[in-house]
Amino acid sequence: MLSGYHWPTALRHTCFQAAVVLLTACSDPQSPEQQVRDVITGMQAAAEARDAGNFMALIASDFRNTEGQEFEDVQRYLRGYLLTHQSIHLLARIEQLEFPVAEEAHVSLAVGMAGEQVGGGSWDLAADLYEFDLVLREQDGDWKVINGAWRRR
Numbered sequence: 001m002l003s004g005y006h007w008p009t010a011l012r013h014t015c016f017q018a019a020v021v022l023l024t025a026c027s028d029p030q031s032p033e034q035q036v037r038d039v040i041t042g043m044q045a046a047a048e049a050r051d052a053g054n055f056m057a058l059i060a061s062d063f064r065n066t067e068g069q070e071f072e073d074v075q076r077y078l079r080g081y082l083l084t085h086q087s088i089h090l091l092a093r094i095e096q097l098e099f100p101v102a103e104e105a106h107v108s109l110a111v112g113m114a115g116e117q118v119g120g121g122s123w124d125l126a127a128d129l130y131e132f133d134l135v136l137r138e139q140d141g142d143w144k145v146i147n148g149a150w151r152r153r
Contacts, residue, residue, distance in 0.1 A: 032099060032103075032105065032138070032143075033097060033099075033105075035138075035143050036097060036105045036107065036136055036143050037094065037097070039058050039136060039143045039144075039145070040092060040094065040107065040109065042054070042058055043055055043058050043145075044090050044092050046058070047078075047088055047090055048088050048089065048090055050082050050085075050088060052075070052078055052079055052082060055078060056071075056074070056075055056078065058144055058145060059071060059074055059075075059144060059145045060137065060139065060144040060145060060146045062146065063145060063146055063147065063148070064146075064147065065147050065148055065149055066147075066149065067149070074148075085115035085116060086115070086116045087115055087116045088113070088114075088115040089113075089114045089115060090111055090112065090113055090114075091111070091112040092109055092110070092111045092112075093109060093110050093111075094107060094108070094109045095108040095109055095110055096108040103137055103138040104135065104136070104137050104138075105135070105136045105137075105143065106133070106134070106135055107132075107133070107134045107135075107136065108131070108132070108133050108134075109131070109132050109134070110129065110130070110131055110132075110153070111129070111130050111131075111132060112127070112128075112129050113127065113128050113129075113130060114127040114128075115127075128152055129152070129153040130150050130151065130152055130153060131150065131151050131153055132148060132149070132150045133148065133149045133150075134147070134148040135147035135148065
């Protein structure tokens with residue numbers, strides 16, 4: 001045994017990094033709940049960044065809801081919202097998150113939406129509260145919104 005021996009700093013650092021890599025490799029992947037929460041966070045970040053592409057990447061191409069809206073309808077609504085709001089600020093709170101069947105999540109969330117509207121030369125703040133009911137499905141390792149309804153509160 002090397003009692004009193006002090007490992008060189010570089011060797012200690014290398015051993016620490018190796019331990020972190022091994023522990024990370026052995027840990028469980030993110031839970032489905034956390035993955036779904038990450039999708040909601042990603043949607044919020046994309047909307048606030050006014051990034052329609054990243055937002056729509058989280059919507060399944062076969063999206064359809066009970067009102068007959070499809071992927072293209074969501075895309076049109078989003079683009080219209082982004083065009084009429086110069087800035088967007090969202091406050092989202094997940095009210096309920098369930099997994100009724102494997103690879104499917106039902107999410108109810110409340111979203112406060114505030115933004116500066118484009119208009120007749122004056123600054124106009126628009127603020128609304130919406131309720132969203134979303135259904136997400138895991139497709140090829142990614143969770144995407146396959147169904148959704150929203151209403152103004």
